[in-house]
Amino acid sequence: MDMQESAEKKERGGDSGNGRGMGSVLLGYLKSARVGVSIRGLRKSFGANHVLKGIDLEVSPGETVVILGKSGTGKSVLLRHIIGLEKPDAGMILIGGEDINDPDFKKGHVVSMVFQSSALFNSLTVEENVGLYLKEHKVFDDGKIRNLVSSALEIVGLEGKESIMPSMLSGGMKRRVATARALVMNPDLILFDEPTSGLDPMMTRTVGDLICDLKDKIEITQIVVTHDIDLAFYVADRLAILSEGRIIEYGTPEDIRCCKDYAVQEFITPQFEQPRR
């Protein structure tokens, strides 16, 4: 997708490319507490491999921040720290002003994550996968859970697939089910780990629109890790470029485009427009 065209469409106001709007049932249910994220001096090593070497990042409430970087620079590890799946060697992560690694930390917000591998439960149907959080925490009765699940599946373009097992879905469809699962948690902060890898251009656009819708209509704080430069510039309020365990540039899409740093330009310039190596 051409970046300029994307930006223009974005300005026209969250127009979904496929004409699909937010499911009304889910729209009425989603309410964001607008939490900010503050990462200070985050360091993490796995043995001799120093993955994160002092990450500082501020994400304002309701903002969508995209983290860009080459493979193996620690993007996914950073997300795993934010959601609490990894403990840092040093540094702190504040979500809504509270340090999530503080022993006295009491979770007052919901953070959900769309995993790169989708991480669907193969023994459960699509409906059971999406509704698992609501069912396990007994948030609503079965009827309301079913409605919310249907609405979430409609948003990701999988209406009518409730009874299918994950093994029958393509990689892209699994990713969309994982997105629906993350949405029904009614998150205050949502993390996307490579949300469009393996998706066709049409579905990539749908995911991009969905992220924009969540930002514009619900004001959910979002952190997106991706390699997809078009998607990054389409959805981001701010972009962070991660290189060798450090954030080397952080700013608005315009700041990043104008950045003179060679590493940044090399990463954001379409590869086939660069001279042959």
Next chain:
Amino acid sequence: MNGVMSFFKVTGGLVSLLMETLYWCKAALKNTDKISDQLLVIGYQTLPVGALIALFSGGVLALQAGPTLARLGIEENVGGLVGLSLVKELGPVMASILIAGRVGSAMTAELASMSVYEEIDALKTMDINPVRYLVMPRFIATVLALPVLVIYMDVIGWFGGAVVSAINPEVQLSFSVYYRNLADLVDFTAFCNGLIKAGIFGVIISIVCCYVGLKTKGGPREIGTAVTKAVVLSFVLVLVFDYYVTRILLFFGLD
């Protein structure tokens, strides 16, 4: 040194998982659907193969012991010998090895695959405790199913022994003599002895298989390795604990 560290790490991990699982047993009544699903797999679906193994084990016991006892003129004791051997030792150990091989391996493979493909992480992000959601139902189902399976296999094993004793020309023992002797020697204490062992073996198999599965990292190759590791460790621990449990039961006069 690494081996010693690894031993203590695994032992600590197993004890810690057992404690956490026991804690989450408080949520058993709210998870009866998951427990019954596991009971179906662990108990019901093991019945045909359990029957086959028990029938032939009872038969081979009678086949080996019958002629020797007949030569001594005490062939009427075959029933008691087969009965006691099955109730106290062979029943619990055979059922445990069957469950570890058939169900424990599947348990480890499923949990290892969930670990490798980030499903356990996904559960954590949804504030769903993996021990409550995955381990506790398997633990309760194994601990409940194994003693029942032992009783079932004992009864079928006795029958196998009776059939072989009746048709073996060197023994030719009637069913009534066989079962009378069995009833005289197999008392309630012996029966409880086997059930206590079965319960303990159920704890060992479920905790070992779940622990190894949850700790798996890597890819498909590591899943295969984890299954082998879990089954071998379960076999070894079942046999080692069999000795110590027998010693303890003897100490308390229950053997």
